[in-house]
Amino acid sequence: MLRRTVLKSTALAAAASFGMFGAAFAENPVLKIGFVGVTSGPAAAWGTSNQRSMETRAAWINETGGYDIGGTKYDIEIVSFDDQKDPKRAIAGMEQMAQAGIHYVVGPNVDDGAAAVRPVAEQNGIIYFPYAFPKELYTAPASNAVLGMVANYQSGPAIYKYLMENNGVKKVAFVAANESDPLSQRDSGSAAAKALGLEIVSDTVTYQVDTTDFTPVLLPIIQTAPDLLVLSGVSPANAPQLIRSARELGFTGLISTETAQDAAVLQEGAGELANGFISVGGASTAELASDQMKEFVDRYTKMFGEYNDESNTKVYALEYILATIAANPAGMTDVEAFKATMDTFEAPNPYMKGDAKLKYVGTTSFGQKRQVSVPLVVNTFNNGAFETLFVAQVD
């Protein structure tokens, strides 16, 4: 008898708890946003910072009651897929997103993955936000890809011009990993530098991404005595080693890149040898970051143990997706409505101080608005932290 009562009570308690949990989950409808990018292998830092930024922001939104779209609060669920930097897996990931009924995806992180998923995205009504620079992804007839950051052919000329005018740079050398993204960034960077009248003293030296000793790689470049050494498309894993080797070989000129970097990684890998290193970041410095940005960094750090400075840029894609859908709720399931909204969309930028706006840009580079407007913040690294060198706007 006692046993039967215990069993009954347990069953009732279980049913009640499931009911309560069900009610809790059913409070808000769920909006799923996808991520397809690299979260394993040597380039894991790129995709992981994307995924964690999205998860941090989604948890924050859900904790504070959901995201208001057309008067309804939605909980945000991030559905992630690791493409391992392999275009075939990126296609599989995008197909998985389509099967899950997801219309908005952040990623992929690299050129070939972003190009590979284009047919799947266009056939299945998916808007995706790659971190890849080929112009054909964003130029008509392509219309479903939105560049999630500033491209190197936009930031490079601005940096070179600044350094010509302020630091008297005349001779520039490029070094790149032997992969599609860095090589295309090197070629466009070299062309931009030539157009500005800079002398290119070296742009043929490349290295394997798994190189562990960069001294022999850099030796022939340093012998050409450039004023500026550009690390084209350099990954956060390779940047400290390249800087360290260049300085140890006696190079005293400037070193720059057009990719985002992480201050802690630079400090650990190169220490004071990285002082003066120029890179591109988002709202990354104290003078630019709003209170919401500071809270985002704090939440990210609490959630994952350590912040990644690349997330200063990666924080934006999810915000753009949600804010654009909020501006036109029909865009939640109809990407054509979303695209129509992109042309006129404007909202306050919650991550920057002042009156900065979230808006789509890219008309100059792509002939249509297929790029998120994130501030072009050019930083210098000094004693473990980034300092703002200058800020510019794309388009």
Next chain:
Amino acid sequence: MEQILANGLYLGAQYALIALGLTLIFSLMNVLNFAHGQMYVFGGFVTYTVVAQLGLPFIVGLVASALVLAVMGALIEVFLFRPVIRKSKRDESTMLLAAGIAFFLDAVILLLFGEKQRGVPKIVGGVLNWDMRIIMPYDRILIGVLAIALIAGFIALMQYTKAGRAMRALAQDRVAAQLMGVDVDRYSMIGFALGAMLAGLVGGLLVTITGINLGMGGPTSVKAFMMIMIGGAGVISGAIAGGFILGMMESIGLTVLSAYGDITYLAIFASLMVFLAFRPQGLMGKPWG
């Protein structure tokens, strides 16, 4: 030219130390340890944790890497390879197991240490500049010397200790060694632990120079396999020769061929294919295994 030779010697010393552990395990157990690179990465992260996170001296980090990897190697041999070797006569069973361990370690490293590149401060400052003919930071010289000292210590251990003699006997003929009273299980475990320990030590040494990240494991294993293919699989002297040859080829190629793009490893692989066509057992390996 002096700089090319210096770079080649430095690269060769670290490569040889990586290859030693791999060839030791192969010679004792006929196991191609595809997880060797991941063990190297794990060792690097252990040193990083001890030195950069806990603030302890570098030597403590190095010892911790050696101990952790030795224990890991012993456990892997006892609980994974030993039962598989006992139950399966097919070589591919151990190869699949090794590949599985490599993927497993990759996932563990990501969970424990994260996705970021890590590094520890230079252990010695300053750069040797010999009239612009050789430029070499002192920390690289120190790491190169330590690597050579470790290689010498390993050779002495194999040559002059009871355990070393037992392992050499095992490598030459497993059955004969068993008949002569060598405890095969015990020395297989010690050999695997020693091989893993060497991988961990190199990871710990190089985290001060190259840093470490979770993607380094696979490429390190590939390079280690290349070295033992050049020198001859399962031969200690062959692994050392293979390491120094690969280091020197890389240094020469990166300097001489830099104007033609990244073709150094293309040239190295092409040379290796031609070489293996004429001498498939490598420089010092025996044609019969």
